[in-house]
Amino acid sequence: MGKSKKRKLSAEDAAAVSISSKLKKLRGVAKDTKSPPAFHCGKTCASLSPSESDGSLYEECLSTSYSGFRHETVSSALxxxxxxxxxxxxxxxxxxxxxxxxxxMTKTSVTRTLVGNPGSTYKYLGLRLFSHPWSDVDERGERQTLRDLGYSEDIASALLTIGRINTELVDRTNTLLKRHVEPLQPVILPANFSLTLINKMEPSSTKKDLKRETLLGGRKISVGWHRDSGLKDFSSICVYQTIKGQELSSSHDWGVALRTTDHGGPTPPLVVPLPSGSLYYMCSQEAVAVVIRLLTELHVKGKVRRANGTTSPDVRESKFRMQAPGSILETKLHPTSWIDKSMYNPELSRSQQSSSNEVMAILEEASESSSTNEGDRRVGAGCVLVTEDLFDLMIEIYSKREETYAIWQERYSDPIFKELPPNQRPRDCPVLDKEDAPRRLSDLVRQLRSRFVGSVVHDEQNGNTKSEKAKIRKKEKRSSGKYTKKEAKGRASNWLKLKADL
Structure with missing residues (x-):
């Protein structure tokens, strides 16, 4: 028998796994964590801010319900x-x-890019981004510099600088955790930032009318409510924001809003104005519950957002880890269901094209291998005994794949992509650009269902009793129609619910 290979964890990764296990045992998971202590302001207030009228209430609420939130202005050098x-x-x-x-589908109101550990990815709202590396790539001892990967000298220098800054931000965050959180919690998850999502907003490129938030006194917002700590339970984040053309605006034009729950409650949201060059942190203690909203009036140009955790577990094998910047609209279940949306950039054409072509080659190879295996299964179908469970599994897999292909084709043909510059539109994907793919999969599922109706569970040591049971099962299957166990169970549940409602 062959021996299975287990990937050995580094000492740092092993320690992180150990801490995560302790956290889960002691504190459970974030979604089940109680909200922070409630603060009752004693009067009707939609939100609190450090203004003259409610400054004392703001400070008291901050220390009571938002103690994990910290901010500072960085040095001019940093x-x-x-x-x-x-x-x-x-x-x-x-x-x-x-x-x-x-x-x-909608276009974001900000432009953005992802930078991080080589091979790291970030997925949100159906879009998977691949990061630009902030360090030279060393895969199996084959070191490749950013210049080797096709980045210009200026871009390579900027990426490496972001990587060095990240190290300092990790140290700053861990210092805050030890100072403010560790005395209150028996176990904390140290910060170890693996990537950063950089957003850029320009007045000339924003949508004409930014939404206004009633809960925040009608202030304009650039990003809706979301959980910044949602990537990993009890993680911490660190965010840097800068404003260009600040002489044209006041320091109160930009800020963040915080709230403790999604569904309201006694604790009012906080509105925290931040000057250009500010860092803010959401530390482990409160990061699980605080929801954040970005506010803007004008001149917001750059914002660095950092997410805590190790490289995404969705990063594929080494061939995929080397792929360059770009983004992927992702579906599930099969390598060929990845939707390549690699973006061509004149300055990075060599790097991106070679890497994207490598990804396409891998997908095509996987597709051909899948087709070959499928053909082998069909050829041997007459001499191989298959079980009822195998039919169930195959029908479910190909039904899902049919569904994801159809969804992808609909998304890919969305007219919104025509609003993007030609070099930022999705590139062709030969593996998936097959208009008849859903139809062919539908035919395959139909054939499987036909065989499924007459299938009988076999056993090498079938006796008369088992044979009789098989005949009964076959009869029941013919009378119940072409449904898998899962589908039949769902239909039965729906019928029972309908009868109960009647």
């Missing part, structure tokens, strides 16, 4: 490093097309 590197990445920012829930 701010200069940040601003220089953000400007150096200017050619990498692009709009994303996302699909909130299952509603219509």
């Amino acid at each position: 701010s200069c490093q940040f601003d220089t590197s953000l400007e150096g990445l200017d050619s990498l920012y692009q709009y994303d097309v996302v699909q909130p829930g299952k509603f219509r």
